[in-house]
Amino acid sequence: MNLPFEPAMLQYLIVIATALTASTMIGLKRGWRGQLMAFIPIVSVWGVLQLKTEALVATVNSTYKGVLFFASCGSQADTSACLESSGVAHAMLVDPASADQSRLLLLLLFVSAVVLAFTFVMRLGRPPTSLVQRLLGAVLGVANGFTLSYLVLPLLSYGQRVNLPVVSATAEGELPNIASNLPSLFDTPQVSVAVVILALIVLFVFVAVRLMKPMEV
């Protein structure tokens, strides 16, 4: 028996769960100030990436060519001949004509920016002084987690095939049919769900036992 979650759906769920968990944790640990410290740069980076995609691809390719040039022709006397013969002149890391490659680049940069922002906030931010601030941070964290998912999901490779972010009766109706339209190679095995549930139980028991306090005599 297989779950009707095909890889795209599973991928989306993982992204949403991860973004929600990370963002809520930041909110709990660093309050609403931490949320602002993390999300203003994140949204700004996303905006810059969206506006400057072509320039970014060109910069990455130029840098790649530069590195290749120094590696291949740095020690050559006739650098212009080497440039043509080694193929450095036409080398590209990201093909501007390929939407998939550009999207992958954006995804890598954006995820790196998110990880950096969260790490900085965790390292440099201060813990909230009251429980109310902590809870406020967590609530804001949940909202920002959804925002983060919304920004990341269109960058995923299955984004063009499944219109999941838009909740509609049509999309809901089509969800169970998505699995049958994909090759059987991509079937999600049931064992993955079992392992997730098993991991959750083990993790919960482990954490619960660690946090348990000795009985007062």
Place this chain on the structure above:
Amino acid sequence: MGPVEVLWAVLIGVFAMVGVVRGYPKELGVTTTILAGLLLLTKGGESALVVVDSFLVRNGQPSAAFEGPYSELIQALFYILVFVAIVVISYHGDTLAFTGVPPRGPVGMMLNLASGFLNGYLISGTIWHYLHTFDYPIQVLGLFRPPLTDFAQNYLVPLMPVPLLEPYLLFLVPFMIVMRVLR
């Protein structure tokens, strides 16, 4: 009777509330017993049923558990009643309860709620699994009539705990006992 998943959700909610009231050290003891009970039922349930049935056959009674119009009801009742008995015993005493008290505040509350939720998932999911396996024999009693809703069929039936956890019960039960001893 409405959709069976509503009953399933209500049961989980009730057990979650029970978890909040009792505290998770006691609930983890119940979880241990439930997992041990599941191991017992999945590994030895059918053998026990065969023994009981062959005893009845030897005494001149026809095989009721595996033949006849009520065989599925009898098999389902056997598994469910044994399981419910295990659950009742585990809730009745403090036999396997973990020694300790939950941390105060929202963390303790969340852990209590999660432990109750876990037990609710295991208990109501197991009962549903045995009803599902034997084609909902309670319809004989007029309690429920299939088919399930699309949502239940597509998303909830694959999440039933028995088929998912069965291969890992031999790991989970010793793990729970070790955690209790380490505690």
